[in-house]
Every structure is written in C-alpha cells, then in structure tokens.
Amino acid sequence: MLKRIVGWLVLVPLCAALIVFALANLQPVNVNFNPLAATDVMSATTFRVPLFVVIFCVLLVGVVLGGIATWFAQGTHRRDERHYRRETERLHRELEVARRVPENSLALSPDDFARPS
Secondary structure, three states, X not given: OHHHHHHHHHHHHHHHHHHHHHHHOOOEEXXXXXXXXXXXXXXXXXXXXXXXXXXXXXXXXXHHHHHHHHXXXXXXXXXXXXXHHHHHHHHHHHHHHHHHOOHHHHOOOHHHHOOOO
C-alpha cells in the first residue's frame, strides 16, 4: 500500500511536469537523418516535428539502451541464480528420498555389535 501511495506522489507531479514541458515546447524543429545534407534545404530525410517529441524520443531511446545494457551486465547474476536454483532443487529431491527411507534401515541394532562366538 505504501508503494502505491509513493508511486502516486511521484508519478502525478512527474506527469504534470511532462505535460507542461510538452505544452511549452510546441515549436517545430527540423530533424534530418542525413548529416551531409544542407541544413537550410528540406530533403526527403528531413522531418518537421515539435521539439518535445524529439526530446521524448531521445529520452525513450536512452531508457531502452540503458535497460539493454543493464540486462547484459546482469547476465552472470542470472546464470548464477539458475545454477543455485537447480542445485537447491536437487538437494530438496535428495532430502525427500532420504526422508522416505525407514529409520530402522539406517540404524544399527545391538546384535550388529555382538562378537562372533
């Protein structure tokens, strides 16, 4: 419940700030994907989009690339987790097998210690 309240206290102001930012940056800008083209000429690779769209797209690409980098960096931890999970399951199976064996079959009786006559 506390996570939900904190989430609302953080997300609502953040969303409001993003909406205000978007409304303040509605002026169109030229986005060109050809670095060799002249900047004053509209070419086939030039788009006119609002400034906030460019900034939001750059932020989104950064978040996605950061997530991918984190996923690759945590690969060894995920591999170790799989290994430990398999080992834990194997040990649980061995423990269940050991519990199924009757106690009398493992214990020695007093006759086992008797000296042969």
